[in-house]
Amino acid sequence: MLDRLKAETRAEHIAMEGTLGIMGDDLELAHYRQLLERYCGFYAPVEARLADVLGLAPPGGLDLQARRKLALLRADLLALGGPAADTLAVCTALPPLHTPAQAMGCLYVLEGATLGGVVIGRHVQRTLGLTPESGARFFHGNGAHTAELWRAFRAALAGFAVNPGIADVVVESANATFRSLRHWCLRGPAA
Ligand code: HEM
Structure with a gap:
């Protein structure tokens, strides 16, 4: 499941990096802030849907509340x-989030984003001088716990998606999540 997800969402990940345009040496504060605003408008409804769909007993006992990122985005803004x-x-054009399999595919994208977040966080500090305390908490994300939380998520996902039919839905939802966030970011500040 995990290898398949990485391989089958690779094209969307590359497209996402291009759309964000955050890794240039000429990164401007206005662009960074605009991205945080778009992220806020995406994470708010998506994290709420994930909590609704996965309910009180998420696969592998994942603590969804502890993994939420909206408060970090708000603190940065x-x-x-x-x-x-x-x-x-x-954002109203959300990926379909009605079943646990769809929710886990979406969560894969949000949890995986914390890995790139470490790289982005360092870049934002170097180019804009922002620290977690001064506007880069979101990309600092899970901080020193990033690898550990990612491992726990992967284990939960592997246990959840043993059935090939479920795995198909997880992959489809991961790609839909990438697309939805990317299109939302592409629409720019005036949307
Ligand atoms: C410029 C922006 C980005 C950069 C530079 C970046 C970079 C990275 C890096 C370095 C990894 C770790 C690869 C590895 O260790 O194998 C990663 C993994 C990942 N990233 Fe990104 N990322 C970016 C944006 C995003 C965004 C916006 C999302 C989702 C919203 C995302 C989702 C993921 C996922 C799901 C993985 C896990 C892949 C896997 O191992 O299954 N990334 N990214």
Whole structure:
């Protein structure tokens, strides 16, 4: 399942990196802040749906609450003096999130994003001088626990998706999640 997911979402991951355009040496604060605003408008409804669908007993006993990132995004926007988080546009073209398999495919994308987040966090610090305390908490993400939380998520997912029919849905949902976030980020600040 895990190898398949990585291979079959690779094209979307590459497209995502291009859309974010965050790794350039000429990264500007305005672009960074705009991305955080779009992320906020995506993570808010998606994390709420994930909690609804996976309920009180997520696969492998995952602690969804501890993995939520919306508060970090809000803290960053506050630190950067952006608009209040609850005035931002919210994404309505979400990936389908009705079943646990769809939710786990989506969660794969959000959890995997913490790995790239470490790289992005370092880049944002180097180019914009932002630390977790001054506007880069989201990309700092799970910090020193990143590898450990990722391993636990992978184990939960592997245990969940043993049936090939379920694995298909997980992969489809992971790709749908990448697409949905990418299109939402592409729409820019005026959307
Ligand atoms: C410029 C932006 C990004 C960079 C530089 C980046 C970089 C990385 C890196 C270095 C890894 C670890 C690869 C490994 O250890 O095998 C990774 C994994 C991953 N990233 Fe990204 N990433 C970026 C954006 C994103 C975004 C926005 C998402 C999702 C919203 C995402 C989702 C994932 C996933 C799901 C994995 C796990 C792949 C796997 O091992 O199954 N990435 N990324």
